[in-house]
Structures are given as structure tokens and as C-alpha cells.
Amino acid sequence: MRGLTLEQAADKAGIKPAYFRYLMSQLNGTNLDLRTPPEPGERARRYSPQKLAAWIKNGKPLPASERTSVPEDTDAQTHVAGTAVRTTNGNGWTVSVEDPSILVEANTLQRAWSLSRMKAAEKLGIELEELVVDVTVEFPAEQAAHFETGRQLAVEAEATRLKAEQHRLEGIRGLVKAGWRNNEIAAAMGMTPQRIQQLLAGK
Template sequence: MTSPAHSRQTLTAEEAADRVGRTPAYFRVLMSKLNHGGRDLRAPAQPGERARRYDADKIDAWVAEGMPVPTKPNTIPTPKPDARKISATATRTGNMWTVNIEEINQGTQTESIRNAHRIAHALAVKKTGLAPDEVTIDLTVELPTETAHQWEKAKTKEMEAKATAALAAKLSRQVVQDLQAQGCTFHDIGEMLGISHQRAQQLASSAVGKES
């Protein structure tokens, strides 16, 4: 598939206003509200560019949604049980997120990951001609290779730490059980192990029914 960064059409503010049937002045007001609402329809900034251009795909997707100007973040309607499931990927490219929907040969970019799912849904609705609740997006966020590696390493260490903590707790419970079996009181156990008698009692209680 052709890279969205190289294939998408960009528009001046005047061209974008004409595309959606609004005056340039009113269009700028709408775009200001969208920007404050966390949705930017402009194309990525280019070196030396005095005014940001608009991404035609984003404009068309916004039109397909009915040109909403939210006072709070938009929500995607709950899909019907038989809604068409379409896969999409969001990949970090520089300071942008590239959203690709290979099934319908569609792609675009957004500055925020929170917009990726909504934009993918809007583009899928526009491309398929289905109703918003007849399409559901399965979005996969692809981490950079090194980031993904570090994340997996962190999760592995976290699992190892939990396993170690579980083993330590089991051994502690066993010690308390053994001392109890020898007739020691919780106060005695606390003194022997350097813990409070309340902690000794807690360990004894947590041991009930937990040993295999």
C-alpha cells in the first residue's frame, strides 16, 4: 500500500472550507473548536510552511460523521452484533501516528493516538458505505521495536517478581504453621521472627486452605 504520508491530498483553509460548504471565516471557527476538542484535521506541518494545510482524508471522514463539533470527546456508537469487523494499525512515525486500514486500502495520520480509533472508524464508514453502528474497528497499536522489547522485558520481570513474592509468602506461612504445630503462641512467634503478634496471626489465617 502506498504510504499515506506521500499519497494523501492536502488543502488550504479556503479549499477545505469550500469542500465542506462553509465560508472560510466560519470554517476557521469550526476548526478552532475541533482543535480545542482534541481533533486536528490538519496535515503534518512541513518545513517552511507558513500556514498548516488540511488533510483531505480527515476532512472527508469528518464530513461522513456529519461534521460534529464536540463539546466533549466523540464516542463511537455501540456496534451491532453482526457489525463488520475491520482491522487497523496505528504506528508511530516521527511525531505523528500513521493509521493504516489495509482491508479497504485506506490510511491517514493523526497527532494523537486517542483520535486513531475514531478516525479509522470514520474512514471505514466512508469507504464501505455502512452505517456507523455497522462497522467496528479492531485497532492494533504497534510499538517501535526497541520499545516493545523493553516493555516485554518489564512485564517478564514483573511476573518474576510476583512469583518470588508468592513463594516468599508461602514459606512465611509454612514457618508460622510449623511453630504453631510446636505449641508456640502468636506472641512467641512474633518475638522469634521479629514481627508483631498481629502479623503472625495474619500469616496463620492466610495459611488456612491455601496450602496444596
């Protein structure tokens, strides 16, 4: 496996995908980046199972944020949806929450998100640790169109990759039925016998 998809990584971390995506935007490009090295033609970076496991074990830390880690029991928390927009003058961010109704502005996205969370918790009458604001960033139309096209292509690429892997597996199974031994298949395909065995076992 080349790595985990965002949804798979979020599931292992016990975090909802939308919130996990936001958290990863804070980690990407830092020493806490959980992604695997980029591969040629890859449109959606995957996440390293080893790095993810270490991040979880260390308490899911965040870099230079208002808090030091992600709360563990995210399913027991209250989730509200927010929308983040970069201000027209380019000097800050606004985050709006519909329920409860909140609008905050700050000089960074992280700060605006943090303020919206504090105000929402106050309005809802709950502890800060009990609330998660799932923020969706609103991009300019032209860039949003590129991102959406990229997302669709990534989905198509993933479907093509899975189809290709299935064909390869069927080919290997056919060789086994034809009497080929695992070490012969491995030598012919440039793999190890152990990898052939893993593929046949569905790993």
C-alpha cells in the first residue's frame, strides 16, 4: 500500500474527515507533515501509516496553535459548520457560523477559527473542549474550479489504480493456477516472493 487516503487516515485517527482535512492543512509543510513523499502523477497525497500512528501516540499535536493537541473523543463532541473567507483586502480572514450565528475576523485563518470556536461554545453554553467547528474554506471561483477538477481527476485516478491492481492480481492468480511458483512469479515481475504472497492474501 502506497499510503492511506484522507478518509482512511481520518478513520484511524477517530476524526471526522472534514475536520481531519482542516487539521492536516495546519500540519502540511511542517515537521509534523503526515503525508507520504509525492509520486509522479499523483494528484492527492496519501498519508503515512507510520507517521499517523506516531502522531496519534503523541497526542495529535498541532503546530503553533491555540491548543496543543486534538481532543481524543471527537464523536462525543458537538460539531458545528463554519465557512472561512479571506478578506477582500487580503489582510485577514472571516469565519461565519450559522448555528449559532457567529461572524469573526482575525489576521490568520487559525486565529479566526479559534475565535469562532470560543464564541460558539459560549453561545451554546458548553465547554470549549466539547465543541468542534468544521470549517470549509471558500476559494475564489476560478481556483475553486481548478480544485474541483483536480478532485474529480483524483477520484478517477484512484478508480483506475484500483482497476489496474485488480488486473495485476488476476494475472498473478492465473499464473498460480498454471502451476507457477511464487518465487518464479516474483522473479518475472521484479517483486519479492513475500509481496506476491501478500497480494494473493489480499494485503
